[in-house]
Amino acid sequence: MxxxxxxxxxxxxxxxxxxxxxxxxxxxxxxxxxxxxxxxxxxxxxxxxxxxxxxxxxxxxxxxxxxxxxxxxxxxxxxxxxxxxxxxETIDIELVKEFMQKMFEMNIPTLAYTKVPAHAYWNKIDINVKSLKERNWVDKYDVEPIDVSTFNNYQDVIQFMIFVEEKEEAAMLEWFEKTDKNKVLNKMRSNVESTPIYEFINIExxxxxxxxxxxxxxxxxxxxxxxxxxxxxxxxxxxxxxxxxxxxxxxxxxxxxxxxxxxxxxxxxxxxxxxxxxxxxx
CATH class of the missing domain: 3.40.50.1000 (HAD superfamily/HAD-like)
Incomplete structure (x- = not known):
């Protein structure tokens, strides 16, 4: 060969x-x-x-x-x-608004990474993952806290990362499928400790x-x-x-x-x- x-x-x-x-x-x-x-x-x-x-x-x-x-x-x-x-490959801004609002309503900590290196919008819900807190993981990024109900100036979002408790995971996935988000976003699942972490990017x-x-x-x-x-x-x-x-x-x-x-x-x-x-x- x-x-x-x-x-x-x-x-x-x-x-x-x-x-x-x-x-x-x-x-x-x-x-x-x-x-x-x-x-x-x-x-x-x-x-x-x-x-x-x-x-x-x-x-x-x-x-x-x-x-x-x-x-x-x-x-x-x-x-x-x-x-x-x-x-x-960025994510449509209207989809970004909808996604960030829904995750806030479901009390799911969410970061929306932009193409600007290390920059992410944060919905201000605390990320309660012990090992990440011990390593000050979030401090590695330029995190911009936002009020999802009023913020509209999202720029070049390329990826969502959510930290969803297991008890909330089924409801999140049900919303994702029922609203056909699987047709516009690719999703990937991993775990840190017992917390499921999902990443979403443009379907393309x-x-x-x-x-x-x-x-x-x-x-x-x-x-x-x-x-x-x-x-x-x-x-x-x-x-x-x-x-x-x-x-x-x-x-x-x-x-x-x-x-x-x-x-x-x-x-x-x-x-x-x-x-x-x-x-x-x-």
Whole structure:
């Protein structure tokens, strides 16, 4: 199996080349640098916004080579060295108003992130997640408290993040489905402690669409792309890119849809795959 034609490697971060925010294996870094020096574009594809995602992309010297990556689950494509978006998929302002008002009525803490790095509107409902409070997580962002009943000046919102108690989750999902929000917003669910966290982005935005858009901008063909991922928010990439690689620590759904599988992130699975099939062409 030779993949020596690859011109773009797009990789997820956490669980793929990172572990709890740190480089999971130095061999990944070595191989990603080596393949970049040979002219292959390397980009990270992350759910994180530019402010935190670009810092992690720089850990792999993306800013020194291709200098472009995909952020906010595909909503933004920007250079890494500084915030210069070449693509941004925002959410309709009337939808933003409706969403923020409804979450306030349901007493659900909500952040509406904008394309401005680290900026978010907040509906002023306290985020009662112990570990986030202990880490002063919200303080990392430029949070703008608003009165949702009167505020109308939303600018370039790209993502909602809500912190919903389990007892409120069913009612929130019922409203989401009954009002056909699933036709205009993609949703992703995760957990911090016992608190479900949902992220919503424009239906047109996804990691998969982000990779296709980046390839178009770089004039790269579909079969010249190689992707790596491990979790459910990566699945849109696996649905559209033929050369897809699941990490050994991936969730079963990713392994099922992937064309290839490599070692775990802790064992340098990305680096091992690149060395064997992209650099050596075995």
């Amino acid at each position: 030779k993949l020596t034609n690859i011109k773009l490697i797009a990789t997820d971060l956490d669980g793929t080349i990172l572990e709890h925010g740190k480089i999971s294996n130095p061999f990944d870094l070595e191989m990603l640098k080596k393949v970049s020096e040979q002219g292959v574009h390397v980009a990270v594809v992350t759910g994180q916004g530019w402010s935190s995602g670009s810092v992690r992309a720089k850990m792999f010297d993306v800013d020194k080579h291709s200098d472009v990556s995909i952020f906010s689950n595909g909503s933004v494509i920007s250079t890494v060295s500084k915030f210069e978006p070449t693509y941004c 935005a996804s990691k998969g669409n982000g990779v296709l858009k980046l390839a178009e901008l770089l004039n790269i063909k579909l079969d010249e792309i190689l992707i790596f991922g491990d979790n459910m928010n990566d699945i849109s990439m696996f649905e559209v890119v033929p050369n897809s690689v699941a990490m050994g620590n991936s969730v079963p759904a990713i392994k099922k849809i992937a064309k290839f599988e490599t070692d775990t992130n802790l064992n340098g699975g990305v680096g091992k795959f690149i060395e064997k099939y992209v650099l050596k062409g075995e």
